Amino acid sequence: MNKIIMHMDVDAFFASVEQMDNPELKGKPVIVGGVGERGVVATCSYEARKYGVHSAMPTFKAKQRCPLGIYLPTRHERYSQISKEIFKILYSLTPMVEPVSIDEAYLDITEVKMKPIECAEFLKREVKKQIGLTVSVGVSYNKFLAKLASDWNKPNGIKVITENMIPEILKPLPLSKVHGMGKKSVEKMNNIGIFTIEDMYKLSKEFCVEYFGKFGLEIYDRIRGIDYREVEVIRERKSIGRETTLRKDLTDKEEMKKYIKYFSEEVSETLNSKNMWGKTITVKVKTSKFVNHTKSKTINFYTNDHREIYKVSCEILEEMELEDSVRLIGLTISTLTENKVEQLSFHSFLGGN
Structure with a gap:
């Protein structure tokens, strides 16, 4: 039996918490992170993203793109507090939860008696009702596709990717959507005329392994909707x-x-x-x-x-x-x-x- 995997991601987490705690910030471009000359953006509201601001961008560059943005320092204690409340809701659905970060997790809902779409709607509804934030949720039969689905309709999105949608739903997507393919890998592919997942279908398994090393086999599988990774309930902190x-x-x-x-x-x-x-x-x-x-x-x-x-x-x-x-x-x-x-x-x- 296929697994049923869910991926949950809080929308613009730090910025959303700031907007929730201070309603005057709602609808405004909020940028959270280092506010000094050498600071880096941790996250920003969707209003700020319209100006081309994104996480990991130097704050001085963000200010060039969004001079009227509201720049706030991080409040990690507050974010941790909210994160714990969100994860309580996740664990109320299933103990099979793999935290990825403070605002992101995979859940194995194979044994949950609700239908997958009902699980997704439950999470979204309860996080909104109990905490006041929106989350985006993706559901599929493996981790790669569940993560892809949660990114599909952000913010406040919900998406289910079923087996019969593969590979057609993947083909038009840019290579950056393939989990594990970083900027350098994408550039390498672009340099040989490969820009979409459909383009990558032309490459043999042997070529992928030769080009990307051991990880090449995983890339070859993922673009075909195959991902054997399990939801790890206990992640070893390294x-x-x-x-x-x-x-x-x-x-x-x-x-x-x-x-x-x-x-x-x-x-x-x-x-x-x-x-x-x-x-x-x-x-x-x-x-x-x-x-x-x-x-x-x-x-x-x-x-x-x-x-x-x-x-x-x-x-x-x-x-x-x-x-x-x-x-x-x-x-x-x-x-x-x-x-x-x-x-x-x-x-x-x-x-x-």
Whole structure:
């Protein structure tokens, strides 16, 4: 029996929360993200998108395109609070939920007694009624098509893609709609005259594997409506980190350590809240010439202590040879565990607090 997979995506999540909390913003171009000179757009309302503003765009470019936009800083605590309420509604429908991000999830509704369209309508209705936001929902027999369907009629959309619609419904679509094909892959295809999914049908399986490597087989299958990925109820978290683009370039490592200290405390707080520990610490910097440098160190014990994370991070930073000034700095901890056995550290041996 075919699976029935649903994909749910909150429409312009951060911007929609801001418009909900402040009704005066409704119908206006709201851009949420870094508001400084070097900020980046996290998300924006559909009114702002009409001006060509989109997520990951530098804020200064967004201001050029939409000078009358309303630019707001992110409020992560508020978004997390709303996200938890939305996911409660998802879990009320089925325990088979795979969170993808704070505002996006896959659901396996194969065993749900309601019809697929009724499940989609239930989600949309309850999120609107209980929270006040709109979501777009897609339903199909695999993850690729469910995600494609949820994007189909945004915002506030609903779309079902059935097996008998394949491949005709896919053929006119641009390659950017194929999950896993990034900008560079699309450009490579465009360079050889392949622009739509229908164009890609001309390519053999062997060609796709040769051109894209191991991922080529997945691309070959997906454009034919085949996707074997399951809804993963428990996703292993691989890392926890923080980074920021600096207001002004830095050359002084002592100044950089102030950011490292703040990140260490933030990461430690997140680890503790999730009862997790990590042992691989990575420092990342981006120079004024947009060159990325990363350096990692794996310690011989698990930790979630901010002092240890800070100490190791500073050691890593000192070892990094930086010829240019730094415009971005970040800190990540990985090799995570949820082992509840007490994690011994040097502070434990020393009786530190």
